[in-house]
Amino acid sequence: MNTFSTIEDVQARYGAHFHRAMRMPADAVSDLSDILRPRLPRRGLSPFCRTELALQYLGGGSYVGICAVFGVHAATLYRSLREVIDAVNVSPTLDFHFKLACRRRRLDYASGFQRRRASPFGNVIGALDGVAVRQEQPLSSDVQCVADYYSRKGFYAFNTQPYVTRTTSSNG
């Protein structure tokens, strides 16, 4: 576990697959762990290690594999995941920057949209759509009506409503 305290160790272990495993380049991972550091517990695993555990899980890793590589217990992985998710959601640096109220920003979005596809409309500032996020069947103790979560696509889901401006996406 201690061998995974610095980015060089992890990079050495993963080699060329680092980007594939963490879903972002090494400098982005260290930037991210610096952003999250004040909001992660000081004791126990280093913020860097927690960030990596969470990133690997979000990147589609199985908890079995991650725990084996990092030498941690599954409970540690899930706790780190929860802590990192909470830290990401409260960090103002990582907030969605879709600011409709500012006119200058809106003009910026509009020109970005127009430039990307040579669109005849100069007034489009965003695009909106819904996505069904697949999930396990919710427990009847968690929700009032389990059937509410069964989507028309044939699986249990959340209906998430994101909008995008230019190349960045935000979640509404």
Next chain:
Amino acid sequence: MSPGASHDSTAFTCTRLGQTLQDSSHELTAALIEDGHCIVADEAYAASEVLALPWPGCGQGDQWKDGYNFYQSSGRIHIEQAFGMLSWRWGVFWRRLRVPFAKRPSLVRACFRLHNFCRGNDNARDCVVAPWGNDLAGGDASLAPTDVIGANQRGRRRDCERSDLRVRMTRRVEELGLMRPGVGSMF
């Protein structure tokens, strides 16, 4: 985030942005309408002065409505690409979410935020976008302008939705003489 069985339009109305945009007396909505700014969306939503929707029924034979639909939908491509990038990047979305129910919305939100963070950090190397620039439209035909639905065309409930924004944008397509590429010969 709404339950999966809810309609897109309902789910959007439940969000803060949706509620703001519905209320035309709201400061933000008024500013958007004044500047003529809008957000493009698909047929699942209700047309309004800030949400630009495609004309129902492929424009029902009107070439300019059809042209408008084409350019409107190429604006919607961005959000579909964003979904593609998101689900490609975060493998948790490849299978059903297995974390406790109460933590699922925050997990999804965190993935969106981290995606934006990656977009800010990554450069062209990691950029997954479709090749652009080969769908530029030409076309200089002009026919009699129609904004009303012909008597012989089937009237759907959606046709009753008033959206001056959509009419204005269709007129813009018409002024520029832009049609859906490849259909010019049909008219």
